[in-house]
Amino acid sequence: MYRSLVVSNVLKSISILWLLLVLQLLPLCGSFFNESSVFGPEKLQAFKVFDDEQPDQISGRSFICVPLFRIFNLELRHQIRLAPDEYVAVSGDHPALGSWHLDKAVPLKEQDKDRTKWYLRIWICATQRFYYRYLIYSRNAQGKRILRRWEGQKVARMLQAYEMYRSPGLDIFGEAYPTSVGGGFSLERGWLQYEYVIELKFIWQDHFLISGLSSKTKFRLILTPLNLMDDTRIEVSRYSYNHSAFRPQSKQGVRYTQGSIVVFRIYQPLETYNAFRLSIYQGSKDFRLSVGEAYMFPEQFKGSRGILQIPILASLQTISIGELTLPYLVVHPMPKVEAGNLRASFHQYWPDNWPTLDVGHRGMGASYFQSSTSLTENTIESFLAVEKAKGDMVQLDVQLTKDYVPVIWHGFGFYTSGKDQQIRDRFDLRYVLIRELNYSELKASRVFILKRWTLQEYTHLNVKDPSQNGKIFPKLSEVYETLPKTLGLIVEIKWPQLMASGVLESSQTLNKNVYVDKIIQTTIQYGCGRPLIFASFDADVCTMLRLKQHVFPVILMSIGDSRIWDPYMDLRAQSFQEAVNFAQSAEILGSAMHIENFQSKHQLVNLGLDLHQAVFLWGNHLQDEQLLEEFRVLDVTGLIYDHMDKVGPASWKRSVFFRAPQLLELFGGQCVVSGNSTSIPGAKPVKPTIWPKLR
């Protein structure tokens, strides 16, 4: 069966020259095996014509599978050291390499004591080029693979079919296609699947209150799990420019002084609950004086987030000498996360050779308090107008109703009243939060916006008709379905902040993990295959988006240092510098900062750009052609502003950036990476390899 298929293929498709070559090779391969079954069933599987499953697509130039070994030679450099429970594997689009599934990736064999040299000899054959990348994994108690680090470059390693038969070179872990945009040295942490994360965050001005010690005391901190099983990994990140990263704890502990930012990250298997001890020392690297310790118990980590307030005990005693106030975050994997695969990661995919992008703020701009915009903000109509004005992307605000439906709206709530109530002035209205209403209640609500001197009713725009592009509260899914894929999106996820004064901006009771999951799921289902960046003013939402998925990049939105607004309690949100540190530490794409941070010193944007981070700018002052141009010259990633129709690029730009079909095909990869699709929607089938001329 196999042979006859091969022969007919050969006769159909291969030139005489190839036929001769094939006939020469065949007996040679046969000698690897016994004659009775030249190809055993297992081998047959491995030698299958690569696109056997899509016989229609087999091109006229398909080449039969010549059984040869492929050798993968890998070396770990860049000071990468494996933990004893870590192993190396190769994954690829070829079935023999597991079709990008983590659990089917093929382990390499270690070759030296340092575990830096690895190799694999595998039967593989391909009639088309194939792609592959290396990864480091460990196993949990159930034997499931945990993805620790992987080559997440947008561009995977590629082997042309004719290169199969060349002697193999040496691959360096993490270095794939250094000269290619989207390639180069890059390693990523895997997304969460069988583990969850607890972050203990020193991100406020004051965390310790210890009797007899000044707030300026220099501490060293060590976090220890108090479990019997060795199933907890702890990393810590102390922010400093260009050195912010989660690393294993050192024996001396991590330095901490009031006002610095230190975040502990704990990885644990699902359904595992451990207690922890935080040991607090005073002094330097070489001399440590124990101050005390604080104990944290599993039942204290309730829900997705919270604040621990725990006593600090004198070492080995039960006398309380102070108190530790420490916010925490718990990040769970997404439901059905197994669908995701290793085909690519988009976390860092936003090449810095792209032009500065023009991004419409809430569409054509904020409309409720600035009467000069005729289109209502955050409506599909307003978004569509951005593309007409040759804008490249739209920024929009998304939050969830009580029944977890993602809707577009900027404020945390709005003013409303009873159905037939007569409204004379603002005192007849009450404020209601989006999270307090389910979607049908929201759509049945009267909507008022309170302006300085007047109040205006918008109920006529709160319609249900999905074809009505001017309606307010469009669902996120409707936005994805209606907008063309050539219009990029910055999807800003709303979450109320704690202000530095201690007051909450608004309240939120929905489960934060479910909240974020719902938005990711809606986006994978309806929004994949387009340029899209998640954003949030909430650093924890950014962390969650980063840890839960690898399909969409993430940026931190930030006001930074401002005279206009009150600061947040979270130090990570108080300056551009800390936003850059956060982006580096959390391994996200970058940040979107308020323009006020750069007013007198535009060059400051380089703090982020020099670290290859995306830097977007936003703010009212940006409605100024000259200012926009000044930042374009500095190559910022994007400018988010109002009134694209008046100050935007319509007069000089030939076309919006994402018009290029190649780009859309590229982002189409998101649908495959997330497991929502097996092929890129609308993309043409891969062309067969063009074989080089034989001499």
Ligand SMILES: *[C@@H]1O[C@H](CO)[C@@H](O)[C@H](O)[C@H]1NC(C)=O
């Ligand atoms: C040939 O190989 C098959 C499968 O690999 C094996 O079952 C069989 O015993 C072998 N025959 C001889 C003669 O070695």
Ligand SMILES: *[C@@H]1O[C@H](CO)[C@@H](O)[C@H](O)[C@H]1NC(C)=O
């Ligand atoms: C929304 O809330 C209303 C009033 O509480 C209730 O009657 C209705 O069933 C809810 N709808 C959904 C879809 O949950």
Ligand SMILES: *[C@@H]1O[C@H](CO)[C@@H](O)[C@H](O)[C@H]1NC(C)=O
């Ligand atoms: C950041 O650190 C790396 C490695 O230490 C160094 O090569 C690079 O020049 C630094 N970049 C900046 C902008 O300081």
Ligand SMILES: *[C@@H]1O[C@H](CO)[C@@H](O)[C@H](O)[C@H]1NC(C)=O
């Ligand atoms: C992808 O999402 C669409 C839209 O809901 C859904 O109909 C489809 O079944 C999903 N495909 C896969 C493979 O999950």
